[in-house]
Amino acid sequence: MSGRFLKLDPRNFETEESPYGEEMEMFRNSVRAFFDREVEPRYRDFEVSGTDRAIWKKAAEYGILGATIPEAYGGPGANRFSIMVAAEELGYAPSGATAGSFIGTDICTNFLVDFGTEAQRRKYFPLILSGDCIQAMGMTEAESGSDAFAARTTAVRDGDEWVINGSKIYISNGSKADLVYVLCKTAPELKAKGLSMIIVEKGTPGFTQRRMITQGYKGGDTGELFLDDVRVPLSNLVGPENGAAxxxxxxxxxxxxxxxxxxxxxxxxxxxxxxxxxxxxxxxxxxxxxxxxxxxxxxxxxxxxxxxxxxxxxxxxxxxxxxxxxxxxxxxxxxxxxxxxxxxxxxxxxxxxxxxxxxxxxxxxxxxxxxxxxxxxxxxxxxxxxxxxxxx
Ligand SMILES: Cc1cc2nc3c(=O)[nH]c(=O)nc-3n(C[C@H](O)[C@H](O)[C@H](O)COP(=O)(O)OP(=O)(O)OC[C@H]3O[C@@H](n4cnc5c(N)ncnc54)[C@H](O)[C@@H]3O)c2cc1C
Missing domain, CATH: 1.20.140.10 (Butyryl-CoA Dehydrogenase, subunit A, domain 3)
Structure with a gap:
């Protein structure tokens, strides 16, 4: 018994059978190689201006982005353990502590996998896979953090458009995001049941993004978003209207x-x-x-x-x-x-x-x-x- 105890290598916790399965261990190797070869040497650069587009493109080359996108849409169709494996490696890499939450965006991808329309999937999946579409989830506001469903940002129908007004704060990848899933009040009288998720793209008139300076994640991107009469098509709704919660x-x-x-x-x-x-x-x-x-x-x-x-x-x-x-x-x-x-x-x-x-x-x-x-x-x-x- 004591012999077996001594053999337990304190440097290697992964000697036991992987709970994720063999395929996910291969994915883990890619994420670890990405951090060792691409992120670690550049973490000081990122501290100056945040993670750049080039590193997202590199992440795409390593097959890390959009892992949960189904094969029918050109993705690897990996199971959701890929999100956990990527996160574990983000924690394992000291440079991950500098880069923040930057590759953990498949939580966002899942909104389209689970609830996206065919047109949304066809438009965004290829861009997510190639590193050309950075995603962010915009729930938190200055006055609603833990109680996120008390969001004040509104979206009102006007013809074939939503008109969105409000702001979001502390959003991971917020200042660089090309696509933000914005939590909006669409039926204020229904409170938490009157919230919808609407896509807003970078560059939409009235939409501004600002990088915030943070205590940790110094090379990451935590952003503040301002939405001032932002007009997007009704088709930017993800999932059912009033179904965000x-x-x-x-x-x-x-x-x-x-x-x-x-x-x-x-x-x-x-x-x-x-x-x-x-x-x-x-x-x-x-x-x-x-x-x-x-x-x-x-x-x-x-x-x-x-x-x-x-x-x-x-x-x-x-x-x-x-x-x-x-x-x-x-x-x-x-x-x-x-x-x-x-x-x-x-x-x-x-x-x-x-x-x-x-x-x-x-x-x-x-x-x-x-x-x-x-x-x-x-x-x-x-x-x-x-x-x-x-x-x-
Ligand atoms: C680096 C970073 C990245 C983030 N990324 C995102 C993102 O991508 N998208 C997004 O939408 N948001 C994001 N957030 C926001 C994050 O989810 C909120 O900061 C969090 O929900 C807490 O909200 P708050 O900061 O407004 O604090 P508050 O809601 O004001 O809470 C402050 C404190 O109150 C206490 N508290 C809260 N609830 C209770 C309770 N029920 N009982 C007793 N005490 C309580 C806790 O101590 C808590 O820390 C991010 C935040 C950070 C710092």
């Missing part, structure tokens, strides 16, 4: 799980980098790893990551069977994003001053870990939703 709900569980996957990837990489550092760093005439405290901290980290991964893997089976519940994805988001932050905090401590330097991988990953507990449902919101079940 029911379209968002199934995607939200997936969105939460991609955040969770990112947490696992980041925690694992931070652990690996820190273990290696502790084995090499010398102080007081010995290695950092020779202090019992260091080994205890690392052992706790490794244990927590493995337990977290086991929970995550159990949920993947439910995703595959379409039986995952909102409560389960919320629990995973609460637990794993906090695990990531705890892990990174401990890693910073073990690296010492180096990890306080801006260009250190652990420093960048630490900052990126912080936002994971806020977006796609803040920890408190998840706990609130979970806790309300006890009142029934």
């Amino acid at each position: 029911s379209m968002f709900v199934p995607n939200m569980a997936l969105d939460r799980l991609q955040i969770v996957a990112r947490s696992i990837g980041a925690a694992q990489r931070a652990f690996e980098l820190t273990l290696e550092h502790c084995q090499n760093r010398r102080l007081f005439g010995q290695r950092l790893i020779d202090f019992q405290n260091t080994r205890f901290v690392l052992a706790q980290m490794e244990t927590e990551i493995r337990v977290g991964r086991a929970f995550y893997n159990s949920l993947l089976r439910k995703v595959a069977n379409d039986t995952i519940t909102d409560a389960e994805s919320s629990m995973a988001k609460i637990w794993l994003t906090e695990l990531e932050f705890r892990t990174l905090d401990n890693c910073v401590q073990l690296w010492g001053g180096q990890a306080w330097m801006d260009d250190h991988p652990i420093s960048r990953m630490f900052t990126a870990a912080r936002v994971q507990r806020i977006f796609a449902g803040a920890t408190e919101l998840m706990k609130d939703v979970l806790g309300r079940r006890y009142l029934k």
Whole structure:
């Protein structure tokens, strides 16, 4: 028993059978190669002006974009695990902490896969696959974040057009997006049931996009959007009119799980980098790893990551069977994003001053870990939703 225990390589958590399957492990190799070869060498450039079109085109060459687009439309037709695999690798790559959420756009692609019209699919799928169409999801507004369905942006019919007025904030890929799925109030009297999702394209008169300066994700694109009498055809509606809330709900569980996957990837990489550092760093005439405290901290980290991964893997089976519940994805988001932050905090401590330097991988990953507990449902919101079940 103890022999088997010792063989468990702390640097390789992937020795166990992949929960994603063989095809997805090949996809993972492509995403990892993309980050190692294309993003890591350029992350400092991105800090100046954000990710550029060239890197999106590169992502397309590696087959990373539009993975869920069905084969009938020229896509790979991969299952939705591709979203989680890409997110895990985004977390695993220290440059992912700089680049932000930039390749995780298949959550948006799914709106068209699930609800798009034939014309929308024919128009956008080829552009998504080639890296010529950056997508963004515009829900959040300055006055409606956690309560996103309280959005104030309106869309009013005028002849064969929608006229949209309002604004959106903190939108991933927002300043560069070519296509934004804008959550609009189309029947204010119906409240959350009166929301629709309408496509707005870059360059539409009255539509302006601004890049925001952020604490982490310094090379990423978090944007603010302004819609001032923006006119788009009625055919830009995605899914049923007043049906946005029911379209968002199934995607939200997936969105939460991609955040969770990112947490696992980041925690694992931070652990690996820190273990290696502790084995090499010398102080007081010995290695950092020779202090019992260091080994205890690392052992706790490794244990927590493995337990977290086991929970995550159990949920993947439910995703595959379409039986995952909102409560389960919320629990995973609460637990794993906090695990990531705890892990990174401990890693910073073990690296010492180096990890306080801006260009250190652990420093960048630490900052990126912080936002994971806020977006796609803040920890408190998840706990609130979970806790309300006890009142029934
Ligand atoms: C980097 C980044 C990328 C983002 N990308 C997108 C995107 O692509 N598209 C998009 O639409 N939005 C995006 N967002 C917005 C994100 O979803 C919101 O920031 C999030 O929903 C929280 O909303 P808020 O910031 O307005 O905070 P608020 O809603 O004001 O919440 C503030 C705090 O209140 C507390 N709180 C919230 N709800 C409860 C509750 N029920 N009980 C008790 N306490 C509670 C929590 O501590 C929470 O952090 C992004 C945000 C960031 C930072």
